[in-house]
Structure formats: C-alpha cells, structure tokens
Amino acid sequence: MNKLNFLSPDKNNLYAYLYSGISLFSLSILLVFLNSFFSLDLTSFLPGTISYFLPLIIGFIGLHLIRIEYSGIKFLDIVNKNINTNKFNALLSLLIIFAVIKSIPPLLSWFIIDANFAGDSKDACSGSGACWAYIKTWFNRFMYGMYPNAEQWRINLSFIALAFLGGVGFFATEKFKKYLTLYYVVIYPIIAFLFIFFFISGGPIFFDFSYGIIAAVISIIIGFFIPSKFKMYYFLIIPITIYILLKYVFFYEELIELGKIQAFEWVETGAWGGLSLTFIVSFFCLIFCFPVGLFLSLGRRSDLPIIKYISIGFIEFWRGVPLITVLFMSSVMFPMFLPEDMFIDKLVRVIIAISLFEAAYVAEVIRGGLQALPRGQYDAAKSLGMGYWKMHIFVILPQALKLVIPGIANTFLALVKDTPLIFVVGLLEIVGMLNLAKTNPEWLGFAMEGYVFASIVFFIICYAMSKYSYNLEQKYKTER
Amino acid sequence: MNFKKILPQLLTLVVVILVFGFFSYNAQVNMENRGITFGYGFLSQESSFDVQFSLIEYDGSHSYFRAYLVGLLNTILVSVIGIVFATIIGVVVGIARLSSNYLIERTAAIYVEFFRNIPLLLQIFFWYFAALRALPLPEKAEPIFGVFFLTIKGFFVPAFIWNNLDIFIYSVIAAIIAIVFVRLYAKKKQENQGIQTPVLLISIGLLFILPLLSFLLGGVNASIEIPVIEQLSQTSFTYKGGLKLPPELISLALALSLYTATFIAECVRAGVQGVSKGQKEAAASIGLTPNQVLKLVVMPQALRIIIPPTTNQYLNLTKNSSLAAAIAYPDLVLVFAGTALMQTGRAIEIVSITMLTYLTLSITISIFMNWYNKKIAIKEK
Numbered sequence: 001m002n003k004l005n006f007l008s009p010d011k012n013n014l015y016a017y018l019y020s021g022i023s024l025f026s027l028s029i030l031l032v033f034l035n036s037f038f039s040l041d042l043t044s045f046l047p048g049t050i051s052y053f054l055p056l057i058i059g060f061i062g063l064h065l066i067r068i069e070y071s072g073i074k075f076l077d078i079v080n081k082n083i084n085t086n087k088f089n090a091l092l093s094l095l096i097i098f099a100v101i102k103s104i105p106p107l108l109s110w111f112i113i114d115a116n117f118a119g120d121s122k123d124a125c126s127g128s129g130a131c132w133a134y135i136k137t138w139f140n141r142f143m144y145g146m147y148p149n150a151e152q153w154r155i156n157l158s159f160i161a162l163a164f165l166g167g168v169g170f171f172a173t174e175k176f177k178k179y180l181t182l183y184y185v186v187i188y189p190i191i192a193f194l195f196i197f198f199f200i201s202g203g204p205i206f207f208d209f210s211y212g213i214i215a216a217v218i219s220i221i222i223g224f225f226i227p228s229k230f231k232m233y234y235f236l237i238i239p240i241t242i243y244i245l246l247k248y249v250f251f252y253e254e255l256i257e258l259g260k261i262q263a264f265e266w267v268e269t270g271a272w273g274g275l276s277l278t279f280i281v282s283f284f285c286l287i288f289c290f291p292v293g294l295f296l297s298l299g300r301r302s303d304l305p306i307i308k309y310i311s312i313g314f315i316e317f318w319r320g321v322p323l324i325t326v327l328f329m330s331s332v333m334f335p336m337f338l339p340e341d342m343f344i345d346k347l348v349r350v351i352i353a354i355s356l357f358e359a360a361y362v363a364e365v366i367r368g369g370l371q372a373l374p375r376g377q378y379d380a381a382k383s384l385g386m387g388y389w390k391m392h393i394f395v396i397l398p399q400a401l402k403l404v405i406p407g408i409a410n411t412f413l414a415l416v417k418d419t420p421l422i423f424v425v426g427l428l429e430i431v432g433m434l435n436l437a438k439t440n441p442e443w444l445g446f447a448m449e450g451y452v453f454a455s456i457v458f459f460i461i462c463y464a465m466s467k468y469s470y471n472l473e474q475k476y477k478t479e480r
Numbered sequence: 481m482n483f484k485k486i487l488p489q490l491l492t493l494v495v496v497i498l499v500f501g502f503f504s505y506n507a508q509v510n511m512e513n514r515g516i517t518f519g520y521g522f523l524s525q526e527s528s529f530d531v532q533f534s535l536i537e538y539d540g541s542h543s544y545f546r547a548y549l550v551g552l553l554n555t556i557l558v559s560v561i562g563i564v565f566a567t568i569i570g571v572v573v574g575i576a577r578l579s580s581n582y583l584i585e586r587t588a589a590i591y592v593e594f595f596r597n598i599p600l601l602l603q604i605f606f607w608y609f610a611a612l613r614a615l616p617l618p619e620k621a622e623p624i625f626g627v628f629f630l631t632i633k634g635f636f637v638p639a640f641i642w643n644n645l646d647i648f649i650y651s652v653i654a655a656i657i658a659i660v661f662v663r664l665y666a667k668k669k670q671e672n673q674g675i676q677t678p679v680l681l682i683s684i685g686l687l688f689i690l691p692l693l694s695f696l697l698g699g700v701n702a703s704i705e706i707p708v709i710e711q712l713s714q715t716s717f718t719y720k721g722g723l724k725l726p727p728e729l730i731s732l733a734l735a736l737s738l739y740t741a742t743f744i745a746e747c748v749r750a751g752v753q754g755v756s757k758g759q760k761e762a763a764a765s766i767g768l769t770p771n772q773v774l775k776l777v778v779m780p781q782a783l784r785i786i787i788p789p790t791t792n793q794y795l796n797l798t799k800n801s802s803l804a805a806a807i808a809y810p811d812l813v814l815v816f817a818g819t820a821l822m823q824t825g826r827a828i829e830i831v832s833i834t835m836l837t838y839l840t841l842s843i844t845i846s847i848f849m850n851w852y853n854k855k856i857a858i859k860e861k
Contacts, residue, residue: 081580082581089579089584092583092584097583306489307492321838324802325802325817325838328813329835333827340513417597417598451602451610459597462597
C-alpha cells in the first residue's frame with residue numbers, strides 16, 4: 001500500500017483521492033449554494049474573512065486532489081481536461097461556478113419571482129422585482145410608436161405580406177431561379193415601397209413615383225425586343241423619356257385628380273415608431289446600400305482614373321465621419337441644399353443617409369473579396385472574350401461575394417444596431433420610444449425594465465442574423 | 481484612350497458636377513433668402529453658453545472656437561479612456577476565448593456574443609439611465625478605500641495638486657525617448673553579437689528614475705487633495721476638492737469600452753489562431769523556452785494580424801464616442817454641432833467643421849496604418 005501524499009495525487013490511491021476530492025468540492029459548492037439561495041452561513045462561527053473565502057479554499061483543495069492524469073475514468077478525465085488542467089485554471093473555474101451560483105437568486109427574483117406581471121398602472125408594481133406590467137402597458141407603443149391603434153393592422157398586414165413575398169425565393173422552381181436576382185434587386189424593393197407607401201403611410205393612389213413605375217414596366221417590356229447590343233444605351237435613355245412623356249405630356253391633368261384619392265387614412269412618418277420603424281429603416285437601408293456599395297467597390301478597382309478617384313473620395317468620406325454627424329447633416333444641413341419648395345420627408349432623408357453611409361462600408365468589404373481572387377480568374381475570363389460586365393457578373397462577383405458573406409453580414413448587423421441613432425432627427429424607434437416612456441410622469445422609474453426588454457429584442461434579432469449568415473457561409477463554402 | 485473609356489468617366493464627372501452645382505446653387509439662394517452670409521468669422525465671437533464639463537478653462541465669455549476646443553478635448557478624453565479599457569478587456573477576453581478551460585472559454589464567448597449584439601446606444605442608455613441611477617446619493621455614499629466616492633452625481637476621486645508640472649512632463653518625455661534609444665541599441669546588439677539586453681527592466685527603471693529625479697532636483701512636488709463632503713442646501717450635498725468624473729463620462733466610457741472590447745477580443749483571437757502551429761513547433765525545436773517562443777515567434781506574427789483591425793476598432797470607438805450627444809456628455813457633437821449650431825444657425829459651416837475634424841482624424845490614422853502595414857508586411861523574395 002502506497003502512502004497517501006496529498007500534495008501530489010497519483011493513480012495508485014485513485015479512489016482515496018477521488019472520494020476526498022469530490023466530497024470537498026461538493027462541500028464547497030453546497031456552502032455557496034446554501035449561502036446564495038437560503039442565505040444560510042454554515043461557517044459563521046469562523047472569523048469573517050476566513051468564512052468568506054472558505055468555500056474557495058475547500059473547492060481548490062478538492063479540485064487539486066482529483067487532478068490525476070490518465071486515471072482511466074472517462075468522466076474524471078473530461079473534467080480534468082476541461083476545467084481543471086492546472087492550479088490557475090482550477091481557481092478560475094471555481095470562481096466562475098461560484099459567480100454563477102451567486103448570481104442566479106437575485107436575477108431569478110428580479111426577473112420572475114418578485115416581478116409584477118399583472119396590472120396596468122404604476123401602483124401594480126410594488127415588489128422589489130421587475131415591473132413587467134410596464135412593458136405590457138407600453139408594448140403597443142414599443143412596437144408601433146405613435147401609429148394610431150385602430151390602424152395598426154395595416155403595419156401587421158404589410159409586414160406579413162412582405163415576409164411572404166420575401167420568402168418566395170425558397171419555393172422558386174429551377175425554371176424561375178434565374179429571375180430571382182432581378183426579383184430581389186428590382187421588383188421586391190418596389191413592391192415593398194408600394195406597400196409602405198399605400199398601406200402604412202396611406203399615400204394617394206397616384207403620385208410621382210407611379211409614373212416612374214409605369215415607365216419602368218413599359219421599358220422593361222419593350223426591352224425584351226431590343227437587340228442586346230443596344231440594350232445598355234436603351235435602358236439609359238428610354239425609361240427617363242417615358243417618364244417625362246407621361247408626366248408632362250400625356251395624362252397630367254386627369255391623373256392629378258386621381259392623386260387626391262386616398263384609400264387609407266394618412267399617417268405621417270413622424271408618428272411611425274417602435275420596432276416596426278426599426279424594421280422599415282433597416283430593410284430599406286439593407287436593400288439600397290448593397291448595390292451602391294457594389295458599384296463603389298467596382299469603381300474603386302476600376303482603371304478609369306476619374307471613376308476610381310471619385311469612388312475613393314466617396315468611400316473615404318463616409319467611412320471617416322460618425323453616423324450621428326451624417327444624420328445631423330441630413331436633418332439640419334441638407335434642407336439648405338434643396339430648392340425652397342422641394343421637401344423630402346424626414347424618414348426618406350434618414351434612409352438615404354444611412355444607406356450611403358453603410359454603402360461605403362459594404363464597398364470596402366466587397367473590395368476585400370475582389371482583391372482576394374487570384375489574377376488567373378480575371379485572365380481566364382478575359383481570354384474567353386468576356387467584356388467587363390460579363391466578366392464581373394458571371395465570373396468575378398459570384399466568387400468574390402461568396403468570400404465576403406461574413407463581412408457583409410457584419411456590416412448589415414452594424415446597420416441594424418445603428419438604427420436607434422435616428423432619434424437625432426426626431427424619429428423614435430424602439431429605443432427612442434423607451435426614452436419617451438421613461439419620462440412619462442405616470443411611469444417614472446422603470447428605465448431598467450425597458451432597457452432590458454429592448455436589449456433582449458435586439459439580441460434576438462442580431463443573434464439570429466449572425467447565425468443565419470454563418471449558415472449561409474457554410475452553404476456556399478467551396479473548396480479552393 | 482478610346483471612346484469606351486472616356487464616355488463613362490465624362491458622364492460620371494458631369495453628374496457629380498451637376499449634383500454639386502445644384503446643391504451649392506440652392507445653398508446660395510437659401511442663404512440669401514434668410515440673410516445669412518457664408519463664413520467662418522463667427523468662430524471668434526463670444527459664445528455665451530456654458531459647458532458642464534471641460535478640461536480647459538471655459539465659460540460663456542470665451543469664443544466659439546474655444547467651445548470647439550472644449551468639445552474636441554472631451555471627445556479625445558473619452559476616446560482615450562475607452563481605448564485603454566477596451567484594449568485591456570479585449571486582450572483578456574480574447575486570450576480567455578483561447579483558453580483550454582471550458583468554463584472560461586464559454587464565459588468569454590457569452591460576453592462577446594451578448595455585448596456585441598446589442599446596439600451601443602442602448603448600452604449607453606442602460607448604464608446612464610438605469611445602472612448609474614441606482615448609485616447612492618452623495619451624503620449616503622460609502623467611501624472606497626476611504627478616498628473614492630461613487631455617487632449618483634459622479635465619481636469623486638482625489639486630485640493631484642502639482643507644482644512645476646511642466647518639468648515633470650518633460651522628464652517623462654525624456655524617459656520615453658531614452659527608452660526608444662535603449663531599444664534600438666539592444667536590437668542592434670542582438671543582431672550583431674546575439675546578446676540579449678533586459679530591455680524591459682531598463683525601461684521600467686528609466687520610467688521611474690527620471691521622473692523621480694524631477695521630484696528631487698526639479699522642484700516638482702505634488703500633494704493629494706481628497707474630496708470632502710459639502711452641504712449645498714438643506715437636502716443637496718456634493719463633494720468639494722478632488723476631481724469629479726461626471727456620470728455621463730463614466731457611462732459613456734463604460735459602454736464604449738465594453739462594446740469595443742468584444743471586437744478587439746475577436747481580433748486578438750483571430751491573430752493568435754492565425755499563427756500556424758508549425759511556427760511554434762519549429763521555435764520549440766531549436767531550443768527556445770516557452771516564454772521566448774511567445775515573445776520572439778508567436779507575438780510578432782500575431783501582432784501583424786491583430787494590429788490593423790484593432791486600429792480600425794479604435795477609430796470606430798472614437799467615432800462612436802459621438803453618441804455622447806444622446807446622454808448630454810459635452811463632446812464635439814453636442815457642444816459644437818448641437819449647442820453652437822442652435823445659437824448661431826450656421827448649419828453648413830458647423831456641420832462641415834465637425835465632419836472635417838472626424839475626417840482628419842480618420843484619414844491621419846488610416847495613412848499611418850497603411851504605412852505601418854507596409855512596414856511590417858512579410859517581405860517575400
């Protein structure tokens with residue numbers, strides 16, 4: 001029989017070390033557990049400091065005793081390898097375990113046990129825990145802002161419809177797959193805009209933008225019959241011509257009457273708010289910033305000097321300034337740059353500002369992907385006789401974009417997280433609404449609940465987005 | 481040069497010129513209508529507004545330019561504090577994410593996932609409106625170590641009262657220059673003779689001895705002023721003496737560093753993981769000790785990967801510090817693009833100066849980064 005040497009446990013007396021170690025470790029956990037859940041202090045007879053550090057010391061000795069390499073017991077080996085490799089790690093592991101045990105009861109009591117769920121006024125919240133009644137009462141405002149209650153179904157309906165239309169891509173058959181890009185880049189944004197304009201905003205049936213849509217539809221239909229050699233020039237000239245013809249020559253007088261008909265009650269953008277506004281702003285910025293960024297990145301790598309330097313200047317300008325000053329610019333400086341009678345809605349200005357800002361970041365991310373492609377790809381495409389656009393559309397961009405999915409996802413995440421900044425121009429999305437609700441005299445003192453609620457909401461959105469981008473990255477990963 | 485190359489460039493140029501022309505024409509018309517003349521002369525006018533927290537002497541009788549400086553210094557202050565803490569937290573968390581200890585790795589991962597998926601503005605609001613509001617009133621504050629007072633009105637810390645502060649600063653600068661020379665000398669010696677010099681010890685020594693000399697010989701002396709509670713009125717108390725860090729500064733610095741640290745942690749992790757295992761094995765096989773492997777082989781290579789994205793994060797932090805405007809910390813945006821703009825109504829001038837300031841900052845740093853990247857890039861034969 002070997003002697004027990006507690007300073008260096010070995011395999012010979014495995015079970016002696018194991019039982020003593022585990023019992024000491026369990027004892028330490030039990031002490032902390034009792035202390036934190038039932039505020040029982042079993043070691044109160046000891047002097048204060050020793051009593052305070054006792055669980056740590058006991059646990060540390062316990063972990064030391066079970067630190068036996070290659071013991072042959074599977075579970076023990078896993079524990080040792082993962083949380084108990086050396087003294088320092090054992091100490092850190094213990095601290096983390098204790099911290100978790102210590103923090104559970106206060107969190108639990110704040111979130112659930114002492115929290116108030118029922119009621120619809122401040123008086124209902126008497127406990128020391130969270131006041132979820134506050135969130136419940138204000139929930140509508142946090143979601144829809146100042147949008148009239150009776151009209152909120154319009155937002156819901158639009159969002160459901162848009163989500164459904166956005167999901168079309170998953171169900172498309174092989175035959176329609178090739179039109180998906182066109183659908184997502186051109187048609188879907190237009191449909192989305194129309195939904196927002198007619199439904200959520202309650203705009204008139206006919207307005208300037210309708211001419212544009214009609215012009216676009218007509219020119220696309222005619223475009224099918226134009227030989228591909230002239231297509232570029234055709235699409236540069238014809239839509240604008242049709243637009244001008246429609247607006248100023250043909251039906252001007254008759255349609256102006258139509259323009260006064262509104263299907264729904266007009267809700268001005270100042271009343272929009274809450275989470276739905278976060279979604280609207282993020283959605284349009286996402287849609288706009290990607291193509292702009294794509295063209296900027298191509299421009300920056302172009303060998304045409306004027307285009308190259310304009311792109312560089314544009315990108316570096318937007319990347320160099322904080323978003324908040326850009327929003328300041330859009331709200332106080334931009335109106336100075338427009339003719340006196342021209343008025344652009346606050347929300348539209350904000351969406352343009354954020355889109356241009358994020359486009360610069362997207363451009364840099366895509367440039368990274370373009371640079372990462374080997375020269376051979378360009379040479380091969382050129383040797384097949386492809387022109388600039390053909391080469392980029394069919395060879396370069398599909399590969400480059402695949403490479404930069406994580407980067408683009410990060411930029412999009414940053415965009416979603418930047419939307420609360422629109423409070424600068426007086427638009428109140430969910431964080432702005434929280435600050436408004438916080439100052440309501442009937443509901444003072446519930447800032448914490450509001451911020452926790454918004455944090456959870458944003459965390460879910462952003463975390464889901466990052467996981468989705470990770471899946472996308474895995475899906476399109478190709479071995480090189 | 482053929483037609484196909486010139487046409488798109490010409491078109492772009494024409495469009496850009498048209499847009500700029502349209503904007504500047506309208507601006508001119510609008511300003512004429514409102515009777516404003518464009519110019520930066522207002523900067524020397526008396527500002528007649530007060531700023532809550534300022535590093536330099538400032539009150540309403542100073543000029544708008546002085547107000548700009550106050551804002552700029554406050555921005556720099558919070559950025560520097562944020563950068564220091566973000567680096568410390570980020571490096572620790574980044575290393576923790578590489579730990580073999582499952583619990584540590586998970587804790588670090590949860591921290592990173594949590595803090596970077598919540599908007600920074602929300603975090604600033606959380607610290608300012610929710611967390612710091614739970615602090616005690618000045619008269620009920622428990623002193624920390626007897627001299628620090630963390631209260632709802634701010635963090636009161638002891639202040640140094642300096643005599644001949646400039647001599648002390650010169651001595652610190654001299655020490656830093658001396659350290660640079662020692663390092664250069666040590667590197668040369670190592671390359672020529674293969675002898676290592678204990679640079680770190682010498683550096684620490686220099687950093688202590690020279691300022692100490694300034695105390696002994698240069699007539700520098702410092703005394704410590706401890707904050708003392710003072711009654712303003714029946715119910716209102718505050719602390720007098722010492723240094724007051726306003727809650728706006730604390731919550732902003734806290735939010736900025738906790739948020740940016742998550743990104744720095746990811747940079748650090750990527751950097752250390754980016755050094756191939758073969759490098760470590762090769763270094764060990766030629767007989768370097770684990771510390772030498774880390775210092776001479778792993779860190780130089782990891783730093784090459786870590787530093788560029790981390791500088792980007794510093795830049796982001798500086799730009800994000802403009803969110804200060806949301807909680808009324810008097811930074812450049814709030815003081816200049818906020819209050820000064822409201823008072824003078826000179827939107828174009830003020831917004832352009834503000835943007836130009838940030839732009840200068842960013843472009844300087846990115847030029848420096850490009851230079852640095854070129855310098856440290858592996859020179860392939």
